[in-house]
Amino acid sequence: MPGYVEFIQNYPAYDHTHNLDELREREYSRLDRLGQVYLDYTGASLYAESQVRKHQELLAGNVFGNPHSSNPTSLAATRLIESTRAKVLQFFKASPDEYVCIFTQNASGALKLVGEAYPFGKDCHYLLTFDNHNSVNGIREYAHAKGADVTYIPLTLPDMRVDEKMLAGYLEAGGNACANLFAYPAQSNFSSVQHPLEWIEKAHNAGWDVLLDAAAFVPSNQLDLSRWKPDFVPVSFYKIFGYPTGVGALLARREVLKKLHRPWFAGGTITVASVQGDRYYLAEAPAAFEDGTLDYLNIPAVEIGLQHIESIGLPLIHERVRCLVGWLLYRLKVMEHSTGVPLARIYGPLGSDARGGAVTFNFFDRADKPMDIRRVEQAANEHNISLRTGCFCNPGAGEIALQISKMELAACFSQPSHTQRLTYDDFRTCIDGKASGAIRMSVGLASNFEDVQAAAAFAEMLLD
Numbered sequence: 456m457p458g459y460v461e462f463i464q465n466y467p468a469y470d471h472t473h474n475l476d477e478l479r480e481r482e483y484s485r486l487d488r489l490g491q492v493y494l495d496y497t498g499a500s501l502y503a504e505s506q507v508r509k510h511q512e513l514l515a516g517n518v519f520g521n522p523h524s525s526n527p528t529s530l531a532a533t534r535l536i537e538s539t540r541a542k543v544l545q546f547f548k549a550s551p552d553e554y555v556c557i558f559t560q561n562a563s564g565a566l567k568l569v570g571e572a573y574p575f576g577k578d579c580h581y582l583l584t585f586d587n588h589n590s591v592n593g594i595r596e597y598a599h600a601k602g603a604d605v606t607y608i609p610l611t612l613p614d615m616r617v618d619e620k621m622l623a624g625y626l627e628a629g630g631n632a633c634a635n636l637f638a639y640p641a642q643s644n645f646s647s648v649q650h651p652l653e654w655i656e657k658a659h660n661a662g663w664d665v666l667l668d669a670a671a672f673v674p675s676n677q678l679d680l681s682r683w684k685p686d687f688v689p690v691s692f693y694k695i696f697g698y699p700t701g702v703g704a705l706l707a708r709r710e711v712l713k714k715l716h717r718p719w720f721a722g723g724t725i726t727v728a729s730v731q732g733d734r735y736y737l738a739e740a741p742a743a744f745e746d747g748t749l750d751y752l753n754i755p756a757v758e759i760g761l762q763h764i765e766s767i768g769l770p771l772i773h774e775r776v777r778c779l780v781g782w783l784l785y786r787l788k789v790m791e792h793s794t795g796v797p798l799a800r801i802y803g804p805l806g807s808d809a810r811g812g813a814v815t816f817n818f819f820d821r822a823d824k825p826m827d828i829r830r831v832e833q834a835a836n837e838h839n840i841s842l843r844t845g846c847f848c849n850p851g852a853g854e855i856a857l858q859i860s861k862m863e864l865a866a867c868f869s870q871p872s873h874t875q876r877l878t879y880d881d882f883r884t885c886i887d888g889k890a891s892g893a894i895r896m897s898v899g900l901a902s903n904f905e906d907v908q909a910a911a912a913f914a915e916m917l918l919d
């Protein structure tokens with residue numbers, strides 16, 4: 456394939472990842488059979504055919520009942536849930552004495568559990584990076600409601616990383632009078648920046664609890680909870696191995712979990728509740744945090760998915776992703792229109808150090824005007840290329856990358872017609888002339904050189 460020799464010269468390590476080519480043929484052959492170029496691994500990973508087959512065999516070969524009981528079919532479901540729970544902890548090298556795995560619907564569900572139960576109060580702080588998914592931003596509403604201060608730490612351009620000195624200043628200003636929570640993503644779902652895990656200990660030393668959003672990090676990086684000790688870690692399993700959807704987890708440190716006050720109780724979360732006595736007694740974690748009946752038929756598929764990833768090895772996936780994203784960055788960086796205007800403006804780090812497998816950018820025309828991301832997506836669709844456009848639920852990173860100021864936003868939000876409702880089109884018109892979103896291409900465990908070349912060939916077609 457054209458370009459391969461140059462690629463391998465620059466990324467010789469790719470040669471050692473050929474097991475993944477065999478895996479793609481065996482387990483993900485539908486990609487090539489259907490001519491799909493999948494470039495949205497930060498949105499969701501893809502499942503191997505054998506994961507679905509093994510799960511189907513498990514369901515067809517057993518009888519599973521509602522786990523909230525002690526009959527044989529119920530116990531069979533409970534056994535699988537508990538073995539999956541143990542597997543999740545083992546996958547993240549978390550000691551069961553230290554961490555608990557709470558099953559949720561997805562990472563957002565895990566974040567909501569923390570937000571609604573964290574003991575924010577007057578004089579407490581919720582500190583978070585501009586770079587965060589909306590489900591982490593959303594916790595600020597609980598903080599506001601309980602009178603806590605909410606502070607955002609800005610990002611610096613062009614790398615979209617955080618100034619460490621500034622972070623240290625914010626952490627020191629926290630004070631010990633109250634419960635303080637610091638939240639940041641291990642990997643940005645916008646720029647793919649990997650923020651340092653060393654911050655966890657720094658924040659702990661300054662008296663903060665730490666919420667590490669690992670949703671975008673764990674699909675191609677090992678999160679080792681025997682080494683790093685965040686207090687709360689939300690994940691969505693479909694982002695790691697594609698199937699099942701609808702199951703996530705909150706990995707929480709037992710010691711800090713005790714601080715949380717659940718705002719209600721539900722079936723499954725209590726030992727005893729009384730109507731006439733108006734009392735309830737919460738169960739121990741994890742049950743206290745798992746409302747109602749767990750997704751007991753899908754949870755066993757998580758164990759199958761984790762075994763699948765272990766059979767490949769995360770270091771191999773990591774290496775593959777590093778090589779491919781490095782090449783994609785290089786290809787996008789060098790394309791220029793005949794006018795000398797670069798085709799792509801990339802947001803975030805241009806090298807492959809301390810970053811993940813997504814590249815976020817906008818295309819510009821020969822006169823240096825941003826191309827409409829909706830038209831770019833439409834053109835990509837016509838080539839069976841699945842990429843992502845918008846702000847990817849990460850408005851803070853988007854505002855910094857696209858240099859949309861607080862004043863511009865305030866002017867837009869205060870227009871009388873925008874006080875109640877604001878559609879995406881209204882928003883675009885409001886910040887007229889600027890790109891209002893970006894394009895994201897991301898690679899993952901089933902990506903290959905051909906996918907990245909297809910992405911580059913697509914970009915080339917947009918040159919004048």
Ligand SMILES: Cc1ncc(COP(=O)(O)O)c(C=O)c1O
Nearest residue numbers: 561562563588644668670671691
């Ligand atoms: C960094 C990050 N955090 C949280 C989430 C939320 O995940 P989910 O939509 O599965 O709840 C996402 C999803 O894209 C993400 O990328």
